[in-house]
Every structure is written in C-alpha cells, then in structure tokens.
Amino acid sequence: MGEHWPVIGHEWAVARLSKNLANGRLRHAYLFTGPESIGKTTLALALAQAVNCTSREPPCGACRSCRLIGRGGHPDVRRIAARGKGGRIRIEQVRGLQRELALKPYEGRYRVAIIEEFHKATGNAADALLKTLEEPPSHAVLILTAPSAELLLPTIVSRCQVLSLRPLPVGTVRDALRARGVDEEMADLVARLSGGRIGWALRIASQEGALERRSELVAEWFEIVGAGPIGRFAKAEALIRSVPKDELSGLLDFWESIWRDVLLAATGGLDRMANVDVGDKVAALAEKIGMDGAYRALDATRRARAQLDLNANPRLTLEVMLLSWPRAGDHHQVL
Numbered sequence: 587m588g589e590h591w592p593v594i595g596h597e598w599a600v601a602r603l604s605k606n607l608a609n610g611r612l613r614h615a616y617l618f619t620g621p622e623s624i625g626k627t628t629l630a631l632a633l634a635q636a637v638n639c640t641s642r643e644p645p646c647g648a649c650r651s652c653r654l655i656g657r658g659g660h661p662d663v664r665r666i667a668a669r670g671k672g673g674r675i676r677i678e679q680v681r682g683l684q685r686e687l688a689l690k691p692y693e694g695r696y697r698v699a700i701i702e703e704f705h706k707a708t709g710n711a712a713d714a715l716l717k718t719l720e721e722p723p724s725h726a727v728l729i730l731t732a733p734s735a736e737l738l739l740p741t742i743v744s745r746c747q748v749l750s751l752r753p754l755p756v757g758t759v760r761d762a763l764r765a766r767g768v769d770e771e772m773a774d775l776v777a778r779l780s781g782g783r784i785g786w787a788l789r790i791a792s793q794e795g796a797l798e799r800r801s802e803l804v805a806e807w808f809e810i811v812g813a814g815p816i817g818r819f820a821k822a823e824a825l826i827r828s829v830p831k832d833e834l835s836g837l838l839d840f841w842e843s844i845w846r847d848v849l850l851a852a853t854g855g856l857d858r859m860a861n862v863d864v865g866d867k868v869a870a871l872a873e874k875i876g877m878d879g880a881y882r883a884l885d886a887t888r889r890a891r892a893q894l895d896l897n898a899n900p901r902l903t904l905e906v907m908l909l910s911w912p913r914a915g916d917h918h919q920v921l
C-alpha cells in the first residue's frame with residue numbers, strides 16, 4: 587500500500603499513513619521525527635496531497651489538488667517554520683495558522699498545517715498550539731516535524747501520532763541518485779557521505795561545485811592532521827576567519843564523519859566507511875594512530891561541536907580540539 591507516494595524510502599511510514607487514510611482513521615495530528623534532510627517535510631507534503639487528492643488512488647500527483655500542493659500553491663495547505671538562522675517559531679505565526687484552520691477548507695477536504703522544526707517554537711507558541719491539538723477542527727490535519735520527540739513538550743507529543751523516520755540504507759539512496767542520472771561512482775560516494783539522508787544526497791548531487799568543495803575540505807583535514815601544533819593553531823585561526831560562524835558546526839560534522847571513518851578503519855569496518863574515495867589514505871592514518879588515537883579525536887570533535895552549539899568561544903574550542911587530535915605527520919616537533 588502506498589507504493590506510488592512521491593517519497594523515497596520510509597515505506598513503513600507511507601504504508602501506515604495510507605492505511606490510516608483508507609480506513610478512515612486519519613489522525614488530526616502527526617509528528618514526524620528524524621535527522622535533518624531525511625525526508626520529513628517531503629512525507630508531510632505527500633500526506634497533504636493524499637488527504638486532498640481527488641483521484642481514486644491518492645496521492646495521484648496529477649489532479650489539480652496534487653499539483654497545487656506539489657508546487658506550494660494550494661490555499662488549504664500552509665507551511666510555517668522559524669525564520670532565519672537561530673530563529674524561533676513565534677506565537678503570532680501560530681495564531682495566524684489557527685485563524686486559518688478555524689475556517690472551512692477553501693477547496694480541498696482538509697486544511698493541512700505543516701509546522702517544521704517545532705522544537706524551535708517559543709514556549710508561548712507551543713502553549714498556543716497545544717490548544718489546537720486538544721480540540722482540532724474536524725477538517726484540520728496538523729503535521730509537526732522535529733529532530734526527536736524528546737525536544738518537545740510531552741503534552742504536545744501525546745496528542746500526535748509519532749512516526750520516527752530513520753536514515754535510509756545506502757543502497758536506497760544510491761538507487762535514487764542513479765535513477766536521476768547521476769553516474770555510478772558519484773552516486774555511490776554521495777550515498778555513503780549522506781549517511782542515509784536522502785534530501786542531503788539529492789541536494790549535493792544537484793549542486794554545482796558541492797563535491798569539489800568537499801574534496802577541498804578533505805585535503806584540508808589531512809593537512810591539519812599532518813601538521814604540528816603551531817601549524818594547527820595557524821589553521822584554526824585561518825578557519826575562524828574564513829568560515830562563517832553558523833557554518834562551523836557543519837564543518838565539525840564533516841570532521842566527525844571522517845574521524846568516524848578512521849575509527850572504522852582501525853577496527854576493521856572498512857566496508858561501512860563514508861568517505862570511500864580517500865579510503866586508502868584514511869586506512870594508512872588509522873594504521874599510524876591506532877584505535878585509541880582515532881577514538882580520542884572523534885570524541886574531541888564531538889565535544890567541540892556540542893560546545894559550539896552552546897555558543898562557546900569558537901577559537902578556544904577549536905584549539906582545545908586540535909590539541910586532542912593525535913599527531914600523525916612526519917613534521918619536526920616544534921613545541
């Protein structure tokens with residue numbers, strides 16, 4: 587059931603939703619959880635299409651309703667999200683949504699509200715939405731998304747049917763890329779790098795220069811690991827000057843992924859590596875620093891990322907992290 591939904595992977599979630607719909611057991615509130623770019627909003631839009639589709643096999647993708655929702659122009663489907671980096675979902679946004687939800691659908695069967703990343707809602711906004719979740723209009727379907735249910739108030743979560751989306755298997759992502767004309771080698775690399783986040787994979791594969799930028803990051807990372815303390819500090823300084831503050835945590839995500847690969851190489855898990863194109867270099871490094879070294883570096887990188895998320899001083903945080911990374915180069919020790 588649900589094979590024709592415009593969703594890659596997440597078959598069990600699609601099956602459950604289309605069963606809800608077919609049995610007349612559609613819920614008024616859903617919460618889709620999972621990591622960024624995994625397909626939560628795509629699934630929400632597909633559900634919005636399914637509930638308002640006018641064909642016998644919803645969502646058909648072809649009727650007026652499906653097409654309007656597909657291009658973001660259906661009068662009964664509204665998306666709200668926090669605005670800008672570090673933005674919150676504000677109570678005024680929730681109030682505006684509630685005013686619309688109170689009205690009968692304009693042309694569809696249901697008014698659908700997709701509220702993205704609801705963990706970014708202010709306390710007031712969450713309280714306001716709770717009222718709607720407690721007594722939703724009969725023609726309303728609310729779909730919330732968030733990285734995990736633990737980030738939301740239990741009173742909100744208990745009113746929703748929760749579907750936890752997991753990363754897709756590498757093979758599924760690779761096949762989806764291949765089906766879009768990406769060549770085999772590239773599809774395999776991007777699928778592995780994606781960690782099963784299909785939205786990320788599709789974006790990277792379609793972005794001019796995105797993979798080149800990543801290759802530069804890989805080369806830079808090997809340089810840093812090979813440098814002595816002074817070289818590393820110089821690099822840290824340069825990075826802070828060149829990388830915008832809100833992109834630092836993405837950079838650390840990347841470093842985390844490559845240290846995870848070193849650890850995998852050191853523990854014999856080569857086949858599960860993400861950065862397959864530099865597999866030999868990663869394996870050589872793993873040989874040099876061993877499992878302990880790889881683990882220490884991975885741990886230091888994770889901690890640094892967590893601290894940056896808490897607004898720690900970037901320069902200090904990176905310096906502490908770089909000092910904890912094992913030395914792997916043949917440089918002459920200066921300090």
Ligand SMILES: [Zn+2]
Nearest residue numbers: 639646649652
């Ligand atoms: Zn349709």
